[in-house]
Amino acid sequence: MNNRMKRLLLPLLFMVSVLLAVNQLSAQGKTAAPASPPPLKVFVSVDMEGIWGVVHGNQCSANSPEYQIARKWMAQDTNSVVQGLFEGGATEVVVNDSHGSMRNIIASELDPRAVLISGSPKPLSMMEGIDSSFAACIFVGYHARAGSAPAVLDHTISGAAIYSIRINGIEMPELGINAALAGYFKVPVVMLTGDTETCRQAQELLGKELVTVAVKEAINRLAARNYAREKVLVDLREGARKALASLKNFRSYQLQPPYQFEINLHNSQQAELGILIPGVRRPAPRTLTFTSQDYLEAFKLARALIALAGVS
Numbered sequence: 001m002n003n004r005m006k007r008l009l010l011p012l013l014f015m016v017s018v019l020l021a022v023n024q025l026s027a028q029g030k031t032a033a034p035a036s037p038p039p040l041k042v043f044v045s046v047d048m049e050g051i052w053g054v055v056h057g058n059q060c061s062a063n064s065p066e067y068q069i070a071r072k073w074m075a076q077d078t079n080s081v082v083q084g085l086f087e088g089g090a091t092e093v094v095v096n097d098s099h100g101s102m103r104n105i106i107a108s109e110l111d112p113r114a115v116l117i118s119g120s121p122k123p124l125s126m127m128e129g130i131d132s133s134f135a136a137c138i139f140v141g142y143h144a145r146a147g148s149a150p151a152v153l154d155h156t157i158s159g160a161a162i163y164s165i166r167i168n169g170i171e172m173p174e175l176g177i178n179a180a181l182a183g184y185f186k187v188p189v190v191m192l193t194g195d196t197e198t199c200r201q202a203q204e205l206l207g208k209e210l211v212t213v214a215v216k217e218a219i220n221r222l223a224a225r226n227y228a229r230e231k232v233l234v235d236l237r238e239g240a241r242k243a244l245a246s247l248k249n250f251r252s253y254q255l256q257p258p259y260q261f262e263i264n265l266h267n268s269q270q271a272e273l274g275i276l277i278p279g280v281r282r283p284a285p286r287t288l289t290f291t292s293q294d295y296l297e298a299f300k301l302a303r304a305l306i307a308l309a310g311v312s
Helices: 003-029 067-087 174-184 196-206 229-245 295-311
Strands: 041-046 092-097 115-117 136-142 162-167 189-195 211-220 223-226 259-265 281-284 287-292
Touching: 041 067, 067 092, 067 136, 067 189, 067 229, 136 174, 136 196, 136 229, 162 174, 162 295, 174 189, 174 196, 174 295, 189 196, 189 229, 196 211, 211 229, 259 295, 287 295
Parallel strands: 041 092, 041 136, 092 115, 136 189, 189 211
Antiparallel strands: 162 259, 211 223, 259 287, 281 287
C-alpha cells in the first residue's frame, strides 16, 4: 500500500472506530425493557344468601319487593372484592352470577373492569367460566350446607329437593362441590365470604389458610346480626388483597378418584326420574348414587339428577 492510499484510509478507519465505540457505549447505557407481568386472572362465583343484609328467602326472590335492594347489596359486596383484587395485582376478574336465575347482579352497577357472566341454564352452573387459565377462585355470598344451625338460609343447591350430598363419604356444602370443580382445573379457592358458620365450614374443608370474611352472624335460619356496613366493605376489599398477596400458599382442593356421589333427597318421588339414567343406582327410596372417574362429568351428572328431582 502506497503512502497516498494510507493517507486516504487512515481518516476513514478513525471514523469507523469512533462510531463503533459510540455504539458500544450507547448499548451499555441502555437498560432492558421491563418484562410484562404474567396475567393474573381471578374467577369470582357470587351467591346471594351469604350477602350482607340478606336474612330471608324473600330478599333472594324476584317476586318480592325486597329483592331489588338485596341486588344492590350483592353488587356492592362483589365490587368491594373486585376492587381489592385489582389493587392486589389482578389483571382480569370474571364474575359469575350464581344464584337462582343467575340474573341478580345489576350489570350496570358492577365494577366495569370485571367481566360478568349471567343467566341460566349454564353447563357449569355456579362455576360457569372456570378453567385452568385462572390463578385463583373466590366465593362471595355463599351459605352453609343443608342442616346447619345457626346459619342463614342453609341449603345445598336446591332447598326443595336436596337433604344432603356426599362425595367420597364427605357431606358437602355447595362451596365444597364447587371448590372440587375448581380443583379439577387446578385452581385454588383463596377466599370466601358469608355468615360465620359458612366461613367455619369453608376453613374446615379447604384449610385454615383460606381467607374468610364474615359479613354477618346467624341468630337462626331467618335472622342474623349484620356487621357494620362500612367495615364489611373495607374487610371485603382487604380480604381480597390479602388473598392474592398470599397466593403462593394455596393449593387447589382435589378429591381422589373414583368419585362416589350420594344424593339424598327429601322424598322418594324425587328419585323416580334419576334412576332412568344409566349408571345411577337407588340403594334407598330417596337416595341416588353413582361413581365416576372424571369429576367434571360427575359434577354435570349430579346437576342433572338435581334438576330431575325438581320436576319429579
